[in-house]
Amino acid sequence: MDTGKLMFREGLLGDRRILITGGGTGLGREMAEAFVKLGATVHICGRRLNKLEETADELMTAHGGKVVPHACDIRDADAIKVMVDAIWAEGGALDGVVNNAAGNFISRTEDLSVNGFNAIADIVFRGTFYLTLEVGKRQIAEAKPCSFLSILTTWVWNGSAFVVPSAMSKSAINTMTQSLAVEWGRYGMRFNAIAPGLFPTKGMSARLSPEGRGGNSNNQLNPMGRHGEMHELANLAVFLMGPGAEYVNGQTIAIDGAGYQATGGTFWPALHSLGDEDWDRLRAMIKGTNEKDKADRSA
Numbered sequence: 001m002d003t004g005k006l007m008f009r010e011g012l013l014g015d016r017r018i019l020i021t022g023g024g025t026g027l028g029r030e031m032a033e034a035f036v037k038l039g040a041t042v043h044i045c046g047r048r049l050n051k052l053e054e055t056a057d058e059l060m061t062a063h064g065g066k067v068v069p070h071a072c073d074i075r076d077a078d079a080i081k082v083m084v085d086a087i088w089a090e091g092g093a094l095d096g097v098v099n100n101a102a103g104n105f106i107s108r109t110e111d112l113s114v115n116g117f118n119a120i121a122d123i124v125f126r127g128t129f130y131l132t133l134e135v136g137k138r139q140i141a142e143a144k145p146c147s148f149l150s151i152l153t154t155w156v157w158n159g160s161a162f163v164v165p166s167a168m169s170k171s172a173i174n175t176m177t178q179s180l181a182v183e184w185g186r187y188g189m190r191f192n193a194i195a196p197g198l199f200p201t202k203g204m205s206a207r208l209s210p211e212g213r214g215g216n217s218n219n220q221l222n223p224m225g226r227h228g229e230m231h232e233l234a235n236l237a238v239f240l241m242g243p244g245a246e247y248v249n250g251q252t253i254a255i256d257g258a259g260y261q262a263t264g265g266t267f268w269p270a271l272h273s274l275g276d277e278d279w280d281r282l283r284a285m286i287k288g289t290n291e292k293d294k295a296d297r298s299a
């Protein structure tokens, strides 16, 4: 990201401690960079400690500050507790949490197994809730405010064919955002979400657009004729995390160049005409990516 394009003053997040799930790569890493550049202490978690350590080193070398890596699979509620204990031991309550970790792949729904559904729902739906609950209970006990930000998609409003477990799970987190904004607002906790359009990342492209033909990857169909730039997403995340936005609560804000209004932003247009052979080929490519990532995690 070109951090020169951040619209906020240096030191804006100076006294803040923020946890970003899935912060080692992709959008999570971009938000981590913006937060640390603006002075926050940033905790990042994910499944690959080596990747997280590399990201933490790179960000601290570039911007100074403090980035703390944690190996934590948010599907595992016990592992979340261990990580949150460590964060509290390092400096007590958090000021912000970004629920960014996700899993997704395109598939015809009839080709999914129960395991395939759970591979996504366990991360996006259950894992996000476990983390929110673990942090939220402690914030309540200590009467400390906190900004929770979840990274969703515009499919929370209209669903999306060919990514049904993700669309279902992210819709549930949209509901969590609205519900807890009300229930925990009195504790000074606020819950908002960002629904990004296309901001290309490696993890996303490999699983949602394996041959460059994923549903919303066609820039020509976007009213602005382009995909999003990382600093644009980061600016919105900083705004929602920063001081002065405390009355923004219970909102899901799209940042997609009006792609949602133009086309619905879903995978239907590009994928509905694929046949059995296409899906066999795409599935093999996606599974190849999953296996490679697994090998990286155990390296």
Ligand code: HXC
Pocket (backbone or CB within 6 Å): 102, 103, 104, 105, 106, 107, 111, 112, 113, 114, 115, 116, 117, 119, 120, 153, 166, 196, 197, 198, 203, 204, 207, 208, 216, 282, 283, 286, 287, 290, 291, 293, 294
């Ligand atoms: C059908 C598939 C499949 C495919 C996996 N499975 N890929 N089924 N089609 N293409 C099935 C497997 O066969 C298996 O079921 C089950 O899913 C679990 O597979 P694993 O490989 O063991 O899963 P795991 O290692 O837990 O990996 C989780 C994952 C993977 C979600 C499948 O993609 C992952 O780690 N993703 C993290 C990064 C990521 O996805 N980033 C993109 C996020 S983009 P069986 O029955 O065979 O045991 C996003 C929103 C984008 O979230 C919004 C854009 C606008």
